[in-house]
Amino acid sequence: MSRTPDAPARHHARWVVAALCTGTLLSAMNSGMIAVSLSTLRREFAVDVATVTWVISVYYLASAVLQPIMGRLADRYGPRRVFAFGMWTVALAGALGPFAPDLAVLCAVRVLLAVGTATAFPSAAAMLRAVAAADGGNATKMIGRIQLVDTTSAAIGPVLGGALIVAFGWPGIFWINVPLAALALVSTGLLAPRDAPRAHVPLRRTLAESDLPGIGLFVVAIATLIGFLLELADDPPWLLLPVAVIAGGLFAWRELRAATPFIDLRLLAANLPLVRVYVLFILANLVFYGALFGIPQYLEDHAGYRTDVIGLLLLPLAAFNVVTAPLVERLIDRRGLRRALVVGLAALTAGTLALPLLGGSTAAWTVLAATAALGIPYVFVLVSITQSLYVAAAGQHVGQAAGLFQTARCLGCIGASVVVGLAFSGGTGPSDWVLLAIVTVALSLTTLVVAIAWRPRPVG
Template sequence: MSQTADAPARHHARWVVAALCTGTLLSALNSGMVAVALSTLRREFGVDVATVTWVISVFYLTSAVLQPVMGRLADRYGPRRVFAIGMWTVALAGALGPFAPNLVVLCAVRVLLAIGTATAFPSAAAMLRAVAATSGGNATKMIGRIQLVDTSSAAIGPVLGGLLIVAFGWPAIFWINIPLAALALVSTGILAPRDAPRTRVPLRRTLGEADLPGVTLFVVAVATLLVFLLELADDPPWFLLPVIAAAVALFGWHELRAATPFIDLRLLAANTPLVRVYALFILANLVFYGALFGIPQYLEDHAGYRTDLIGVLLLPLAAFNVVTAPLVERLIDRSGLQRTLVIGLGALTVGALALPLLGASTAAWAVLAATAAVGIPYVFVLVSITQSLYVAAPSEHVGQAAGLFQTARSLGCIGAAVVVGLSFSGGTDPADWLVLATATVGLAVATLVVALAWRPRRTISAQVHPNPPDPAK
């Protein structure tokens, strides 16, 4: 292909990436919007902090188990088709959410929303293979741009959610999904490549290969553990402990025997550096999302901030991603992944020390300083851990490792919701905030200790695979 012919193809590829982003950003956007809606939802449905965290937990639990399944469906039945079905599902959830009569129904709608958004990233990654082939671009770099936009949308979510809630009430954070999903459908319908012809495969066979028994046992284990943890502050249901133990044991037994396991335990057992990446990612997300889910409730309940202003004050948590990410990549090139990761985690630990100070002052400048102190170093951690994943994962298992990486993120988000629920079990006064802030600082220190003490078996350098396999595969 000539250079002059390449230019239009590359230009078209950028528009395709932009179109796909309209769908892939919906997961992070909805997470940001619901973060500033938690206090409103508590008042609307008359529930406590621990109970309202299920709105977060069911979303991330669904996302954790469905990402690999949706990737398999996209490969089998066409990524554009699966992407479109997902956007229609998002629109349906947006239409049903405002009419939820209680929190149980609202959680069910959030599950539906998670099903729809879970199709977006695996389908987009699969479509980019065809885009890269025609444009001469790099599919991995395109996927990296989508991930950066998705993470940055976490900064927009609280701002948009706050404005919508103040202007139109909490149902608006569901209504907004309808035009956004329509935009994704139209833009990808015009710009995204059509699905190539595929051999017809029965859906039953595809679902059978998705290890549904393993997925079920995973959900039972995590959901039961959540019920137990969220009731610890009041009346711990000790009878659930043997249920949790049995579900975990059965899950491990089944996964070691499954032909296509949901979580390949043998892969993890043979690759300690990969396990380290997942452990650090879970811990880092506990810190970041603990701040994202905790600060809005504290500011609204204790300090009396309006929801729209809270969204603006949360902006520094993710607003610096686009500016900071290139600087982090240069630091990795010069100093290596391990050193950059430690620098980021050290800065995140220092930044987390600003959170307890909000117990003394909730002035706008103090909140902005605290959210920036957590948000800026988190970019260092996110970029370096993501690149560490591609170094630690065997080249023949990069796709599988990338899917588990998204599962690790979801588990970190669920854990953060639990930490917030337990910390605020007695209320959202400064004393309760100090409990959450202290726990967050402790988690940040634990993450840094793990990074320093648990050295990878092989050196993680600045060099990633020259041509890493496409994560969608």
């Protein structure tokens, strides 16, 4: 039997997706690796839980700022070129990280790492539009598979990170970025579509149009809010709260008046379904990453598990992705996106009810059951929300929309790190864990209520 004409095109598209995944997975994988290193870093640099949390927060704050910018750069200068720049930057950060003398320098290296990883997802999203147009296939499903691989790597990250820490110490989680970035450069260089010709735009003009005042106000608002919240349980720096509020208000004022805003609030106001996607993604990541950042510290400090064993115990967070994802796509095809999302969030809320059980038992089987109860339904949520992004986003704004999608993820991760820091401010014992688990259940229930109750229609 002869091969159908579009079979080679579909085959090529699968290889392009695989190549792009080698770069897009680096952000989530580094999140997983840093999650199992927090207790080690606390001992290495003699800091408390709230202080070490900045290793997470600065990375995601930088990513939140850079994701939409990288989306614009990909649209303007070519996604393949921006993707390659990002991978070179990741390799540089991986080489510098092991030599950090203190936590402040390590945080600076994490910011550099964020510069590199922030290029990957928006560049990949833009390239997949070109792949779908040239080779056939469904760009929405292809980007959904990339997002799925990214989440899988967030759970594989602890396994890899735990093994590297045991073998080489905490520097190992930075060294590994060098060969991984090299793999991404080679694979995308061979397989990714070349950038279409574009009109030359000087970088100086692009920077001038990047709304640096808006970016600065955004950073000040988020950073001061994080600083206030992390110290809330001890001696809150009350002066930071009005600074955060004023900076946030000025940011909104600036964005509504800027010719090229950092975050186009007017565009979001005109597309409420897209806003709903971002809100739900923030809340869902609060739940998932709250567990990912909290469980390793609790198990290492309270139960005395080694980091490599903890990594294995976290594996069920994504072990069922390959099996579950096709079921989710079939459910979406038959019942629609909203039905799949609500089913996933209901199951996720039920799964979070297993987390408080770890306060009474940290036996391996209990941890495995709890992480599986969280990981399996999260696949439903992730695939549904990712596909919802491409349904809600206008085609000409796909790069920017994908960048803002990752910004939403970063804000959820920042929120999760703050929640963990507050819950563990008095220690990492069973009562502290139960507090974190109860907050996680409440956040999951909130996400489900928002998904059911909020059904926006586009304005106009």
